[in-house]
Amino acid sequence: MTAETDLSAAHAGAARLAEETARTAGVHLRTVHDVSGLAAVADYFCDVWRTPRSSPPLPAEVLHSLVHAGGAVHAAYSVEGERLAGACAAVFGPPADADAYSLLAAADRGVGHPLKQAQRAWLLEHGARTLRWTFDPLVGRNARFNLVKLGATGTEYLVDFYGPMADGVNDGDESDRLAVLWDLRAPRRSGGSADRAVPPGPGPAVAAPRAAGIPLAPDGAPLARRSADGGRLWCRVPDDVVALRAADPALALRWRHAVREVFAHAFAEGFRATGMSRDGWYTLTREEHSPV
Template sequence: MKLLMRLIARFLNPADPAWHGIIDQLWQQLGAPHNPELLPPHFVKSTFLRMGGIVVTFHDDRRLVGVGLLFPRAIQPDGTRMYTLRLHELDQNLPDDLIQTTLHPIPVTIYRPRDGITFAPPAPRPTGIWIGPPQADDLPAIAALYRAVWNSQPYPADLFSTEFGAATALVATVDNRLVGFLLGFWRFGALPDTPDELAIESQVMAVDPAYRTYGLATRLKRAQAHAALACGVRCLHWTVDPLQLPNALLNFNRLHAIATEFVSGYYPVFNALNQVSASRFIITWLPASTHGRVGLVDGGERPALTDLPGVAILNDGPHPRPAPAHPPFIAIAIPSDWSALQHRDRALAHTWRTTTDAIFGEWVGWERYVIYTVAYDASGQPYLIGKPDGSWMWE
């Protein structure tokens, strides 16, 4: 805690048992759920922290006067971490110089949501499929698409602006109609041995369901990877529901990313896509590696279970199976229609989640097994396939 001229900065501790309630209370004070400038609270409670973000509150000697999110921004050659302070003031403007002094020695760029005013210049897009930066006129369509796909309040539109400086701000159009977008943030570290390496958290993507046969999700992710490599960033990172087959096919078979960690109940949220606990894989894509760069070109794999000698099948649907020690491959069955199953039979969905959570928690992780592809048995049942981590991931 630092005190100067009645301005105090308090850095909140995510290990506090009341962490979720603290964020909810702050968001209510800032006008949630009706304040469109606020990021989703489930993001702040989880991914924001894991990517190196910090929540800070500002007080005078009597009360709360502001809330800030310190987003990772850059890493200086000497290892100093730099941040973008996304600032929400309650009822008065806080002087920038006072904020800078209060946060010293943390180097910050102060940014308020109203500062996000610059986007790509207006210009017609070509016919066919186009991927590129958003224009200001795209923002209403981005918000509408987010609501249609995720059924919740959109991420604030200003995050796509030049002033905020997101790691990735892309839209996809077909014949000049906006049909997809991708937003990513900078993060500090995504690999166990490089905590001070700048990486990208590929946070939120949506594609119009009417255009999902166009390969737009793959195109957006590849555009993000090419841009990362061009600026010297070698690692992209995101989270995904391990039971969503379409996402698994995209992440593993087309992009050649890998699931390196598993977190049960990652997001404290229940919605149309998460009728049961929102567990997540942590996905790592290294597009400069031998394995990862295959995902930059077309030709996704569709292996068969019979292609994997010695594979250990760890479950029969929602029921676990005994497994041998140290198999060369593991296979975990997942539903082919996870979203529909949750709405059709929530009890069965809960059993699937509980069983697979236990399997992933035991088997998946650094220095254990990583998930790298989807395979099918003769009946068409999909399986997530894992093998021990090792040099094949990095070469």
């Protein structure tokens, strides 16, 4: 099979999956080109990130420019009407014939998967092979969606990536981000399990960088553990960091620093983020042990 045939087959499969998952979610998908449609997407992003309509995370004119430059804005609409239920935006990155970058994505519950599959199908049709983006590593539900549902891999931990942020979701916190890579042709499989392969129960603990023994999370429970063979590491995040940040910003920041320390040392050792369990534990895997 040639590379061109392989890419064509991947595109066809992605397009079918986008259609099937959209039907299940009760939405229809389309790329957005018109000014009014892009303005509605900008307003939707304002609602998600809790910013004034006058200060959107991505203004309509910027969305229009990236579409004109060859990028794409995909949106999901309710079947019964034209209510916007999700949107995402992507541009091509270097090299332009292989890699793309997702600038922003948000969706109502159950709509994220068809939306990302539509984006994937469009990118494959236009020759992209990989898609990159970043997300807040403390938001466990996003980690689970990106690493388990989509099969992307966390490849880089970025400390305070955006600097101070003033939106209604991130305000008061430091903007650490986990960068992920999604192979559009063949997303990494989760091994048939939606949770970690081995629970982080009693066993070798990850040594705290400045103290011996079990590293503890801000709630006093274990924060991270390592498998006996050293090939896997597990790190826990809070149940709902967005709610925690609103209720107790100082505690949320302590969680940020604790998780940052584990990830920074793990990535320096060659680990990559490959999974997230339902109860908030990341699975990090050394490259030579990474799932296929």
